[in-house]
Amino acid sequence: MFQFISAALPRKVAAPLTALGLLAFSAAPSAAVEIERVTSPKGIEAWLVHDETIPVIALNFSFAGGTAQDPDGKEGVTRLLAATLDEGAGDMPSEEYQAKLEDLAVSVSFNADKDNFYGSLRTLTTTQSEAFDMLRLAVNDPRFDEVAINRMKTQIASGIRRASQDADTVASRDLMKAIVGDHPYARPNDGTEETLAALTAEDLKAMKTRLLTRDGLKIGVVGAIDAKTLAPLLDEVFAGLPEKGELTTVPEVTAETGKIVNSTMDVQQTSILFALPGLKRDDPDYQAAFVMNHILGGGTFTSWMYEEVREKRGLSYGAYTQMAPYDHTGILFASAATRADRANETIQVMRDQLTRMATDGPTQEELDSAKRFITGSYPLRFDSSGKIALQLVAIQNAKLGIDYFDRRNAEIEAVTLADVQRVAKRLLDAKEPSISTVGPDIKAN
Incomplete structure (x- = not known):
């Protein structure tokens, strides 16, 4: 995806x-x-x-x-x-x-x-x-x-x-x-x-x-x-390339909410995918949303989705969320795979975590832990020349500035609990995710 x-x-x-x-x-x-x-x-x-x-x-x-x-x-x-x-x-x-x-x-x-x-x-x-x-x-x-x-x-x-x-x-x-x-x-x-x-x-x-x-x-x-x-x-x-091209204007778009799509396939598990409107990379709330996402489902073993879906209930090998900032939209995805007869249970648990984040938000301890991981793991993006070259292009495309490497961890450190609570309400409060399932004959609801 x-x-x-x-x-x-x-x-x-x-x-x-x-x-x-x-x-x-x-x-x-x-x-x-x-x-x-x-x-x-x-x-x-x-x-x-x-x-x-x-x-x-x-x-x-x-x-x-x-x-x-x-x-x-x-x-x-x-x-x-x-x-x-x-x-x-x-x-x-x-x-x-x-x-x-x-x-x-x-x-x-x-x-x-x-x-x-x-x-x-x-x-x-x-x-x-x-x-x-x-x-x-x-x-x-x-x-x-x-x-x-x-x-x-x-x-x-x-x-x-x-x-x-x-x-x-x-x-x-x-x-x-x-x-x-x-x-x-x-x-x-x-x-x-x-x-x-x-x-x-x-x-x-x-x-x-x-x-x-x-x-x-x-x-x-x-x-x-x-x-x-x-x-x-x-x-x-x-230098020999044309100065300008003829690109077609790609319109801005906002992901629709509340859509349900079910497809039947003869496979052992049901794949589940959620989507909600997210943020583009230039949004002032992006770093706060990034930290929120880590706590919700981006932090794998420490995330709410992983803990509630896998560790507590054994519904899936894992459940994850991902911020996807495209040029013309932002989307927040969540995903899991589970037995067909437990698909709707898994979907409900995932929905519950979205609601929990919007209404309660994380604790200060969870926020501090997330920020430590995000800032501490950042150098791993720079452990090869190829990775650094890739990042140099990415930050140019995102218009983050040539000093972004130096600023980034400070921006994460500056995220407060109030910031995460605010952006969680902005993205998740009273919003019904769109859901797609593919697997044995089962209807998401």
Whole structure:
């Protein structure tokens, strides 16, 4: 349900880098991460964390506009674009391009979520020049050969078929349709087998021209490269892209409440998914809501949902909540899976926790414990160069400011019990969640 871009290295590159110990990063807690703003001769900006401890460079970047930009009838085109950009470029067909990446121990990969199109590069410093050139080719001169396109279509179509038999995936798709209707966020990122099959190389070229533009570009770089060396490489990769694209305006939307969707599937357990309107990342109450969510269901073993659903009643292996701040809406999700004959009992217990949070709120001890965990675990997001590069892009997209790493824990510490009680009432009081269930024949109520 939730859209995240993985920092993991694809294909065969992770193994040699891990074997050499190159995925580690020497940064201490987040406050010690020093970010430098780098501007290339042609005006490309990147945020850089320079560290010479290990001879590796991690570059992450994103372009504004993700799968929500898919035209009607061409759903899945952005996902297919991400799958094919590195399937041959310049004068190298797919097999040759991928073989060269493997020989260099270089990773080039692409992905997309609802709001953004992502790319990444991982390389040793000894192959820096060749790595940036391989990225340049993929970004500027992909081949979109028919054989490669068809191979990627086959892979994605196989995933679509598997997803149609996965209860969690079906529950999330049913719920998104129920709460946002025909909004682009309700479309599956991969499209359908029918829309995917109809896509052509021309569709991919047109989508690339729309999405891969300089005005929506955010870049984060971490590792053994200084600003003077990085600046011209940024121009090499990105300066040739169009200045502006032609993005479709995605409307703001608020998740509808009180919707009930039940789907029958021959599986052992019933998947349950709740949704309520949440907050976008720029909302002043976001950090208070983040802390509240941790107590409610985001803190796994210590959360109310986990304690009440699993520990006290044994209804599920786990029950969770998640804040999902999209660009054009915010949604609060809750999820669990249980035996079909106990689905309605589980749903009621989950509802009770929402009501409890809205009416009573947490204790001061629970708040203090949540803040200690949230601030104490934050450095774990910075234990590899790839994770830091990913975070650099994320905070740019969220417009949090270049000093966010230094401010973040102080913002969490500043959340008071009154703040959590206020935001809990704002999000949960007198609001009936929308619910989607998928499993053996049972009706949520």
